[in-house]
Structure formats: C-alpha cells, structure tokens
Amino acid sequence: MNGNTIEPARSPSDRSPRAAASRSIRTPDASPRRSLSPENSDPTLSQRVRKLESRQPPLVERLIEVTIKVLAYSAVAAMILIFIFIAKEAWPILTSSAIHREVTLAKMWFAQQWPGYDSPEHVWQPVSEIPKYGVWPLVVGTIKVTFIAMLVAVPLAISAAVFVSQYAGRRTREIVKPAIEFLAGIPSVVLGFFALMVMASWFQDLFGFDSRLNALVAGVALSFAVIPVVFTVCEEALGAVPRSYVEASAALGAARWQTITRVVLPAAAPGIAASIALGLGRAFGETMIVLMASGNAAILSATPADSVRTLSATIAAELAEVVFGGPHYTVLFTLAVLLFVVTFGINFMGDQAISRMKRRMGVAQ
C-alpha cells in the first residue's frame, strides 16, 4: 500500500527518498510505517504522524540495544575467561624451572623409577616426602567409573526413551517425563550421599567387596545423573522423526517393532549419538558423586571392585590444601585443563550431531 494518492501535498522540504518513494511504487525501501499516514487533511495530525515517521529510536533505546548486544557475549566471554584463567595457572608446568624440579609433563605421563619401588611405576602421591604426580591412576580411574556409568545409563535411558516416545500413552508419558525431570533435579551431592550411605552397604552385602566404596558404587550412582541427560535428548530426537516415516513403514506392512528398530531408530541416530555424547560429558566431569562414593584411592587397576580416584575428585579433594602457585597447585590446574578440553570436545561433537539431526529432519518434513 503506497499511500501517495491519499497523502496531503508535501512541502518542498520533503526529503528525496520520500519523494522517490511516492514516485515509484516499486521502490523497495519505502518505509512500511508510511501506511500510518492518516486519510484526512487535519494538518496538525498529519504533521504529528510525519514527525513520528521520521524519528530515530530515542537515544535511551539505542543505548539499551547496545547493552543487550554487549551482554549477549557474556557466555562467549565466560568460555574464553574460563579457559584463560585455568590455563594461566597451569602454564608454569611448561615453563617454570622451580616447578620442573618436582614435576614435568613427562613425569606426569610416563612411569618413573621411585626410590623403594622395584620397577618404574605410575604413582599419584602428591603429598609425600617425594611428591609423585603420575596421572595414569587418575585417568584410568576416571575412564573406569565413566565406563560403568555409561554401561548402566545408556541402555536404560535409550530404552526408556523408546518406550515413552513409541509405546506409552499420554497418561504414562505425563508420569514418566516429569519423574525423570525430577531425577535430573536431584543435586549430585544427594546422589553422592545416597551412594555413600546406602548403596555402598547394599553392594557390599551383595558382592562382598573388600573396599566398601569402589568404582562400581560410584559408577552406578553416577549413572543416575547420566540417565536424565541421555533420556531427554534421546526422547526429543525420537519425537522429531517425521510421522510420515512411521506411516510409510506401517503402510508397507511393518509391525510396530520393525518400524521402531529399522525406521525410527536409524532416523534418530544422530540425536541418539548426541545424547550419548552429552551423557558422556556429564559423567566425565561430574565431581561430587565420585568424590563421595569412589573411596578416592589412586590405584592403577581395571577391577571395578577397587577404590578409585577420578580427575575431578582429585581436584576437589586436594586443591583446598595446596600452596598457591606451587607444583601441586599447578598440576591440579593442568588436570582441570585436561577436563575442560576433553569435555569441550565431547560436547562439541554432541552439539554438531544435534544440529545435523535438526537439519536432516527439517529437510525431511
């Protein structure tokens, strides 16, 4: 609607774009607000409208908009600052000769011949006469606990997601989904407490472990924190599979289970992969559960019945008692850099899988 026919005659002071707009209907940059022009010739009203039209947003508004744009980068700033400040405290491990007298990256990652030991070994004993910073017991401990947690959580969570999205009726869904959200809402310190006080005793009665707190207890407790993460993302991915896929499969005579296993699950595969990746990131970095339930002995072993110490729990347990800027402090921040980089990598891959899934479903629909 180009209002040049109904607008009152303009004074010669009319600005040229406006004049151009009234000459050509096709001018694309004719302001949409032109349609505000009144259909009467009340001069005061049309003047007021013209003033309205030509105004810039007030200065205050523009300032607020700039503020919004600046604040919008707070998450980016946070990510960068987190990396810089963790890396800054870990940096001396590479450069400081004072710290190299006690520990280097090589000493952390390769077996060392310690006095009193028969052969070179990986030992984590940062608080002893000769501090030993072999990180392999911690890395293996982290992998062990994470693996157990994933082994429990992934089948349970994906099965539950399949049930809720494919078989359950509306009423069942309305019970299960909030329940799993509640499970997600349980603070990890409460899960750690439950593992420490209750589950550990049950597991010991069941299996007769030597150490009450061990990798299995910590791993199973950790899976309770991972299940909601995997379930939520997975359920969403399954729900995003277009109905037309399911209908086409049914029309070809496939039974429900055949549709689920051969159509729905493959279509949702990137989303399911993402759910596993995000769950893995959560398990790998989770602190309080393993700190409370794993026993925290840095033993290099593959047995789930042994007590373990994970990377995150090591930082949480030891940082409070170290000398600021000392070798132990620097090593703990180096472990934090490792945690940060690995979880970033896992989550980044998970994210990529999700956006690929969204693109794919967006095209399919």
Add this chain to the structure above:
Amino acid sequence: MKGSSLRPSRWPHIGDVVLWLATGLATLLVLVILAVILIDVVKNGAPRLTLGFLTKAPSDGMTAGGIFPAIFGTVALVILMTIAALPAGVATAIYLHEYARPAALATRIVRIAVNNLAGVPSIVFGLFGLGFFVQFVGGGMDKLFYGGDKVFGQPALIWAALTMAILTLPVVIVATEEALSNVSPDVRLASAALGATKFQTIARVVLPQAVPGIMTGAILAISRGAGEVAPILFTGAAYFLPTLPHALHDQFMQLGYHVYVLATQSPDVDATRPLLYATVLVLLVLTFALNASAILVRSRMRRHLSRSHG
C-alpha cells in the same frame, strides 16, 4: 512376518511384546531408582525435621541443633546468583532470538559458547572462580581500594554467587529463548504496524508475553544453583561459621556443602546420621519444589499459548 493375510493380526506381534516389555521394564527401573532414593531420604529424614531444625544453628560439633545458617547461606547465594545471571541470560536470549542473524558467524559463536558452557564440569567452574574472581578480581580490588589488605581477595559469598551465575547462565538463556520463540510473530507485526520501534515491540509486547518462560528459566537456574557444591568448594563455602554472613565478602554455609561435609568428614557418622538425612531432605524438598513450580509455570504457559493460538 507372515505375509499370507492382509488383515492386521488381532494379536500384537511377538517382536512388539518383547520390545514393549524390555523398554517398559527399563522405564520402570528408572522410576524405581527415583522412588527408592526418595523413600529412603523421606523415611530417615522426616523424623528429625522439626521447626527447630530449620531455625537453629548447628551445635555440639554438628550432632545437634539445626541448619538455619546453611539455609540462609543457600538463599543468599541463589538470590545474588539470580541478580547476576538473569539480566545477562535474558539479554543473550533477546539478542539471539530478536537481533542476531542466525547464519552469521558471531551468532554461531555465541550459540557454541552457550551450549558448551552448559557442559563444562562444575569443578572447573570452581577453579575458575578461584583463579578469576577470588584471586584476579578480588585480589585486584584489594590492591586498588584496600592497600593490599585481604578483604575481597579471599573466598566469599559474592564470588561464589558470580561463579554460580556463570554456571546457570545457559539454563536462563535456553528457557528465555524458548519463551521468545513461543511469542506469536503476529503480535510483533501488529506492534510494528502501530509504529513501535523494534525495542518498543520487544520491551512492551514480546517480553511481557515471555515472562512465564523467563520465570521458568530463573526457577530452574535457582534449583540448579541451590544444589551444586563443586563450584563453591573453593570460592566461599565454609564448614561452620558462628555468625551469618552480613557482607558480600563474608564466607557462608550452604546446604549441599553441609551435606558433603557431614557425610564425609564427620568424626562420628552414627551421631550425625539423623541430622544428615534431615538436611538432605530439606535440600531435596527445596529443589523439588523449585522444579515442580517450573514445570507448572511452563505447562500453564503452554496451555495458555495453545488456547490463544487456537
């Protein structure tokens, strides 16, 4: 599958029975896990949960008294956290949803940062809070304003709250963005057609409609912040304090940290067990109440939206 009959069988296929049972049992098991935890905590925590427990300070080496200072500290922490996280989170969501071009590099970077911030391990936030807020910002303030005296350059309520604010930022952003995308494009166009500027439209039309969604985000952030312990281990939480925090640079007690300390560092586990259970119950009730209200606000918002959109 037997292809002889075109009519669908009255009985479900055996594969369906198996899959239904397997996935149904897995779902049931998850619900049972939740129920077992809840029942254990409620059964053991409820008897000790009295008004005095909620209003008194711990005494006799944590074997008697209550947890009022921990409740107070938790509330103070989440209030300060919300004050810091809400404006930044809402602004980010407004930028992402209303201003940013989705394909632009800057937008993609902000999104990657938001998504990955949510995945940073909470203990790393703790270290960051110590290195950045306590030592860098706090230490810097001490040098500038207090002639090197330790005032802000040590673990404190304000640093723990700011650390927690960064941790909960993604929660607020995601919820707010969802709320913004639920506001119908029609009202934006209507507002623009009435001559409102972009910002007027956002401030007076879009945001008021998005308030329930933003509230959901704030509540979920508070629930998360009330339960996290790892980020505050080194940034301000204390085991026991004789007085309540009365300034931003004081240390504080917190429910989750209280649970951790009672469970792992108590010299007499049996004596502290009833108190420990009651503390866990309080923490659970608090986070559950918050989560339930978030779910309620959200479902009400959805119902309202579906009604208004026909």
